[in-house]
Amino acid sequence: MKMHRRAFTLVTLVAVAAAALISASTSGASRHVGASGSITVWVDAVRLPVAKLYAKTHPNVHVNIVTFDGDGNGATTMQTKIQLWNRTGHGWPDVIFSEQANDPVWMAQKPFDFALNLNGVFPKNLLKGWPSPSLAQCTVNGQLVCLQDNLAQEVLYVNKKLMTQFGYTVPKTWQQWAAIGQKVAADHPGYIIGNIGDSYGAWLYLWADKCPISQVVAPNTVRINSTDSHCTRMANLLDPLIKSGVVPPESVFTADFATKWGGDNDKILMMPGPVWYAKDIFSGTLHVPAGELTAATPLRWNDEPLVTGQVGGGPWIVSKHSKNVAAAIDFVKYATTSLAVKSKVDALSPGYPSYGPDASVWLTSLDKDPYFAAPEGPAFKAAANLIWKGWSMVTYPDQPVWSNTVVTQLVAGKTLSSLLSAFGDGLAQNAQAAGYKVVRK
Amino acid sequence: MASSVLTSEYAGATRKRGPRALQGLPFVLPYLPLLIVFGIAPTIYALDLAFTDVGGGWVGFHNFVRTYDDFRFIPAFKHVLAYTSVWLGALMVFVVGLALLLHGRANRVSATFRFLFYMPGALAGSAAVLVWLFMLDPSVSPGSFLLHHVLGADIFAQSIAPGNLPFIFAMIAFWTGAGGWIVVMYGALNTIPHDLEEAARIDGAGPIAIALRLKLPLIRKWIAYMVILSFATGTQLFVEPQIVQTASFGLVPDTWSANQLAYQLAFRYADFNGAAAIAVDLLVIGLAAAVLIVTRGGLFRAED
Numbered sequence: 001m002k003m004h005r006r007a008f009t010l011v012t013l014v015a016v017a018a019a020a021l022i023s024a025s026t027s028g029a030s031r032h033v034g035a036s037g038s039i040t041v042w043v044d045a046v047r048l049p050v051a052k053l054y055a056k057t058h059p060n061v062h063v064n065i066v067t068f069d070g071d072g073n074g075a076t077t078m079q080t081k082i083q084l085w086n087r088t089g090h091g092w093p094d095v096i097f098s099e100q101a102n103d104p105v106w107m108a109q110k111p112f113d114f115a116l117n118l119n120g121v122f123p124k125n126l127l128k129g130w131p132s133p134s135l136a137q138c139t140v141n142g143q144l145v146c147l148q149d150n151l152a153q154e155v156l157y158v159n160k161k162l163m164t165q166f167g168y169t170v171p172k173t174w175q176q177w178a179a180i181g182q183k184v185a186a187d188h189p190g191y192i193i194g195n196i197g198d199s200y201g202a203w204l205y206l207w208a209d210k211c212p213i214s215q216v217v218a219p220n221t222v223r224i225n226s227t228d229s230h231c232t233r234m235a236n237l238l239d240p241l242i243k244s245g246v247v248p249p250e251s252v253f254t255a256d257f258a259t260k261w262g263g264d265n266d267k268i269l270m271m272p273g274p275v276w277y278a279k280d281i282f283s284g285t286l287h288v289p290a291g292e293l294t295a296a297t298p299l300r301w302n303d304e305p306l307v308t309g310q311v312g313g314g315p316w317i318v319s320k321h322s323k324n325v326a327a328a329i330d331f332v333k334y335a336t337t338s339l340a341v342k343s344k345v346d347a348l349s350p351g352y353p354s355y356g357p358d359a360s361v362w363l364t365s366l367d368k369d370p371y372f373a374a375p376e377g378p379a380f381k382a383a384a385n386l387i388w389k390g391w392s393m394v395t396y397p398d399q400p401v402w403s404n405t406v407v408t409q410l411v412a413g414k415t416l417s418s419l420l421s422a423f424g425d426g427l428a429q430n431a432q433a434a435g436y437k438v439v440r441k
Numbered sequence: 442m443a444s445s446v447l448t449s450e451y452a453g454a455t456r457k458r459g460p461r462a463l464q465g466l467p468f469v470l471p472y473l474p475l476l477i478v479f480g481i482a483p484t485i486y487a488l489d490l491a492f493t494d495v496g497g498g499w500v501g502f503h504n505f506v507r508t509y510d511d512f513r514f515i516p517a518f519k520h521v522l523a524y525t526s527v528w529l530g531a532l533m534v535f536v537v538g539l540a541l542l543l544h545g546r547a548n549r550v551s552a553t554f555r556f557l558f559y560m561p562g563a564l565a566g567s568a569a570v571l572v573w574l575f576m577l578d579p580s581v582s583p584g585s586f587l588l589h590h591v592l593g594a595d596i597f598a599q600s601i602a603p604g605n606l607p608f609i610f611a612m613i614a615f616w617t618g619a620g621g622w623i624v625v626m627y628g629a630l631n632t633i634p635h636d637l638e639e640a641a642r643i644d645g646a647g648p649i650a651i652a653l654r655l656k657l658p659l660i661r662k663w664i665a666y667m668v669i670l671s672f673a674t675g676t677q678l679f680v681e682p683q684i685v686q687t688a689s690f691g692l693v694p695d696t697w698s699a700n701q702l703a704y705q706l707a708f709r710y711a712d713f714n715g716a717a718a719i720a721v722d723l724l725v726i727g728l729a730a731a732v733l734i735v736t737r738g739g740l741f742r743a744e745d
Contacts, residue, residue, distance in 0.1 A: 080708035256580040403691035
């Protein structure tokens with residue numbers, strides 16, 4: 001009898017204690033709305049520090065981090081991976097970062113059907129912080145399928161020290177820029193005013209001049225007119241510059257580029273480039289000495305309205321198949337809006353944050369950074385709203401077509417004007433293979 | 442046939458041992474399930490996929506016609522043809538030549554060189570390509586002098602210019618693959634009875650005459666074997682262009698070779714039927730080459 005009573009008391013005590021503990025933890029969880037459990041995130045090398053920082057500051061969440069090529073330069077890694085996961089029925093990561101702004105377009109559609117609709121899941125008050133063109137770029141069939149990590153508007157980088165030394169004024173138009181190029185070729189050979197060998201060369205020069213080679217004009221129909229006057233006039237402007245060597249067909253990411261024009265040689269006079277070049281590329285990759293560079297507003301064509309191009313601005317995508325949407329959203333929220341990530345110009349945030357409030361803090365840090373000769377913030381901010389809207393995101397990458405039809409031939413000595421037609425053909429073939437109807441006019 | 446006469450004689454002489462053919466069975470049996478699961482079954486599956494559509498319905502040669510019309514098909518097969526010609530030519534000439542050279546040398550020197558030739562083959566294919574990425578970039582390569590004068594290349598993009606690619610990939614594949622075949626050829630040369638060599642030397646034949654007129658014809662069958670296997674491997678080129686494509690930021694297209702195109706069709710466009718059609722194309726080409734070499738080279742003809 002005594003035994004039973006003692007056992008009974010013990011059991012009751014344990015039960016009560018357990019109930020108290022459980023209720024405490026659940027009410028604690030609802031108080032914090034804390035993320036927990038585990039998620040898998042796929043990031044590129046540049047976003048790896050952000051993922052690691054999240055894992056460190058959120059011990060309740062077990063984060064499996066996988067690095068991949070980020071679909072950089074038009075690679076189709078994610079397409080092959082998602083196909084495989086769909087086919088086997090498991091393996092999807094919870095969050096993916098892609099370097100390709102195009103990726104969410106096909107990720108949101110069949111047969112991939114991967115991206116989660118963030119409307120209703122991502123905190124609405126935070127969404128207001130994104131510029132509307134950025135949200136528009138991430139909207140496919142009415143659904144918000146991604147969030148841009150950083151904006152990537154193109155500006156004109158200028159080496160203030162060299163410009164002053166040579167006595168040139170900062171150009172405002174493409175024509176003035178080309179004229180300086182002619183002078184540089186004659187008076188200061190070896191110096192460059194830009195480059196055209198990167199896989200996104202078309203975005204820097206053709207997008208910035210409204211060349212209609214990626215323009216969705218109707219559902220599943222894309223205009224690819226590479227012989228439009230906007231394209232041919234830019235090619236005509238560039239040809240003599242490419243020939244004389246002031247706009248070489250080489251990529252900033254090659255060792256050769258850094259050796260020839262960066263570092264001690266310090267031969268980059270000007271360079272059209274996206275805002276994420278700021279410190280990451282010029283200081284980190286090319287080792288241009290401090291105190292020389294600044295940014296100017298992008299170039300305009302004569303006196304036409306000012307537009308500029310865009311180079312990337314990678315999106316974060318959350319998986320539809322995620323078993324831990326709360327933690328996935330928490331991760332994306334941290335990566336895009338947390339000041340721990342976005343407040344300084346450093347490895348955690350090399351590019352201009354898309355989230356407006358963070359962008360202001362980042363720009364302040366940028367303007368104070370002693371690496372630059374003059375604040376780059378004003379030019380960056382001005383260019384953010386100038387991206388030409390006539391270039392649409394499509395389901396196929398155009399970078400590989402530019403690389404292997406245009407850049408290889410520029411390296412062999414051909415002119416850009418002679419290659420525009422073949423470039424357009426290559427784009428059209430890829431568009432058709434991806435299921436688009438193509439309009440060539 | 443001579444061999445069956447021998448078999449019956451042996452069978453008569455040693456009743457306990459049983460037919461000679463069955464003695465090889467325990468060596469072959471462990472490989473058989475692997476052959477079926479990873480070789481024969483996928484081939485049959487691919488044949489099935491190549492003639493059906495997504496739903497499984499029969500479509501005859503539609504997939505073959507459709508993939509033939511793809512804008513990347515003909516360039517891919519042209520590239521593969523160029524690459525295979527260069528590679529097979531290099532293999533036949535250099536492998537056989539080097540093996541013959543080694544065979545004439547003293548044993549220790551020969552063994553050292555066989556080892557040195559074989560070493561690159563120990564690297565996995567992708568690791569070999571990474572080594573070559575450094576060799577081909579004039580700004581970091583120890584052989585930049587050669588790159589400049591032979592390929593006319595001052596930058597990496599020039600080294601991998603479209604016209605150079607078949608030669609570049611053939612060089613990479615040769616560097617990894619040749620060593621193994623040199624060892625095989627050397628083994629083949631060891632099967633030649635010494636008496637024949639002695640007889641030839643007594644007759645006054647110099648080392649070159651012995652190599653070309655005595656040894657070479659006697660290892661004809663091993664050369665044919667090497668050509669059949671290398672032809673199949675060559676037409677199925679994948680690793681080298683795939684890695685150089687990523688490393689060059691897209692200067693080399695991701696459908697340079699036929700196998701890469703099959704891979705893209707399968708895993709990017711989810712078009713497994715098209716991919717299977719290309720796989721069957723490659724299979725037919727490989728089989729045709731094998732049949733040609735076997736019948737012309739008399740590979741399975743018994744010694745006469």
